[in-house]
Amino acid sequence: PTIHYICPDGTRRDVEAAAGLSVMEAAVKQGVPGLIAECGGAAACATCHVYVDEKFAAAVGEADDIEAEMLDDAMAERRPTSRLACQIEIGDALDGMEIEIAAVQ
Numbered sequence: 001p002t003i004h005y006i007c008p009d010g011t012r013r014d015v016e017a018a019a020g021l022s023v024m025e026a027a028v029k030q031g032v033p034g035l036i037a038e039c040g041g042a043a044a045c046a047t048c049h050v051y052v053d054e055k056f057a058a059a060v061g062e063a064d065d066i067e068a069e070m071l072d073d074a075m076a077e078r079r080p081t082s083r084l085a086c087q088i089e090i091g092d093a094l095d096g097m098e099i100e101i102a103a104v105q
């Protein structure tokens with residue numbers, strides 16, 4: 001599936017990502033700037049805060065309670081589309097999704 005990342009500097013990066021990776025892992029692997037992902041994907045740092053494409057909100061699903069708490073503490077504004085990128089698993093249903101990386105992590 002292809003994921004379109006919108007970086008904090010406004011540039012766009014299209015990544016052909018393997019299914020099964022998280023949205024965070026696919027970005028880090030390809031050197032997409034903007035995600036720090038300090039905890040390595042454990043939903044414990046909120047430095048992989050992204051805004052999900054509204055069109056894909058249903059496919060992505062909602063944050064669980066632990067993730068929601070982390071998002072409350074995120075540095076950037078929390079929006080209804082806020083998610084932790086490490087908690088979103090890439091699959092065919094997400095092909096073509098835009099992911100905006102929060103400006104501060």
Ligand code: FES
Nearest residue numbers: 041043045046086
């Ligand atoms: Fe730490 Fe996602 S990488 S919460």
